[in-house]
Amino acid sequence: MNIQSFALDLHEPLATAAGDIARREGFLVTLDEDDGCRGVGEACPLPGWTESYDECRDALADAVPADLDTLPPAARHGVALALLDADAREDGVPLYRHLGRDERVETVPVNATVGDAPPEPTRERVADAVREGYTCVKLKAANRPLAADVERVAAAREVAPDIEIRLDANGGWTRDTATRAFETLATFDVSYVEQPLPASDLGGFAALPNTGVGIALDEGLYEHGIDAVLDSEITHLVLKPMALGGPDIALELAGLARGAGIEPVVTTTIDGPIARAAAVHVAAAIPAVSACGLATGSLLATGEMPDPAPVTGGVAAVPQKDGNTPAVLPADYA
Ligand SMILES: [Mg+2]
Structure with missing residues (x-):
């Protein structure tokens, strides 16, 4: 090795x-x-x-x-x-086929990362995402007072009436704030909030109002483990293969989540191109996967190395050569 x-x-x-x-x-x-x-x-x-x-x-x-x-x-x-x-x-066979998917999968849907910005730049970024063909955007939340976040979401919804809007609060809300947030965000048809409560507060999800806004778990998975998480009141589970210990583990947890009626979402931890390609294969191995957080390749300067899973029109191309990536060796960025 x-x-x-x-x-x-x-x-x-x-x-x-x-x-x-x-x-x-x-x-x-x-x-x-x-x-x-x-x-x-x-x-x-x-x-x-x-x-x-x-x-x-x-x-x-x-x-x-x-x-x-x-x-x-x-x-x-x-x-x-x-x-x-x-x-x-x-x-x-390409990696996603080796992981068990028995049909050809050309692309997986990905979300545009809009991040945290005031309403005007949020509006512009969401409008760009729509033009680029994304069907899903993700905004960071909980870095500002709730009213300011609501203005940002309103701006996003105004410019993109049909797009799926997700938020990631990174554990930044109390139960009270999250309760108010879920009541207001339903008005803007937010699909889910990722980690609305601190990672430690798994039980708090049951106390949030059911307004149609889903709950995605991210950080809490590492604190509580899969069994407790599958029993909690979540609708989505964010899976980061690097943090979980491998593509095989991420895919196993995706299957367990589906079995419990929870939708898996595959994302990276801003991995390099080899690991990001593998995360795209994991997503491709999940039938009808929902939009994943895999549009992270363009964040990194990788020199001459071509992106093995380029994103266009809101989808990442799934590599079709044998294995994970085409046999690109890393001389370009080592
Ligand atoms: Mg997250």
């Missing part, structure tokens, strides 16, 4: 709940199986969601594929993806 570090700058620093991100650093994991098939995986740790960079590096230095499940999440993702990639190449 060969481990190679990489670093990719973002075109512009991205404000996230875990702080500003300007650069993503991680490891490419390459392994050559006895049958001659090569697999490439990516471990791109993001503290707050996964182990630290140093922990990931140390775990990979000692890793053996047979002990996959002892690795921390980003390291496990790197090794698991390398194994899956090699196996899919051996089967002669």
Whole structure:
């Protein structure tokens, strides 16, 4: 197994709940199986969601594929993806087919990330998203007083009467504020709010009014585990393969969610192109998946490397060559 570090700058620093991100650093994991098939995986740790960079590096230095499940999440993702990639190449199928989807899938729907901005720029960004063909936008919420967030949502709805609007509060509301939010947001046909309550407050979802606005769980999954989450009052479950420990685990949880009547949504943690492509394959392996948070590739400066899953018209193209990505090797960004 060969481990190679990489670093990719973002075109512009991205404000996230875990702080500003300007650069993503991680490891490419390459392994050559006895049958001659090569697999490439990516471990791109993001503290707050996964182990630290140093922990990931140390775990990979000692890793053996047979002990996959002892690795921390980003390291496990790197090794698991390398194994899956090699196996899919051996089967002669793209990764999503190897993951179990039995028909060709050309594209998966993705949401436009509108982020947090005052009403006017929000209106402009949502109008751009509509022009670009997106059918779903995601706004950050809870960084401002509720009334200010409502003005932003109203601006988005005014310029895009038919688009699906989602919010992500990143755990920023109290039960009281979330209750008021759900009552008001229903007026603007918001489809769901991601993590309206702090990650610790899984029971609080049952106290929110049923106004037709759904509840998506993101951060809380890592605090409570899948069993408790499937029993909670949520409508959607956000799955980040890097934070969960691999594409295989993300897909397994997607199946469990569906079985419990909860819709899975696949997103990245602003991963590099190899891991983002794998997340697109995971989404493609889920029949009729709803819009996913996978339009993150254009945030990263990847030099000459072509985007393996480019987004146009509100959908990401699913790579159709054998394995995860076409056999692009990372010389361009290593
Ligand atoms: Mg989120």
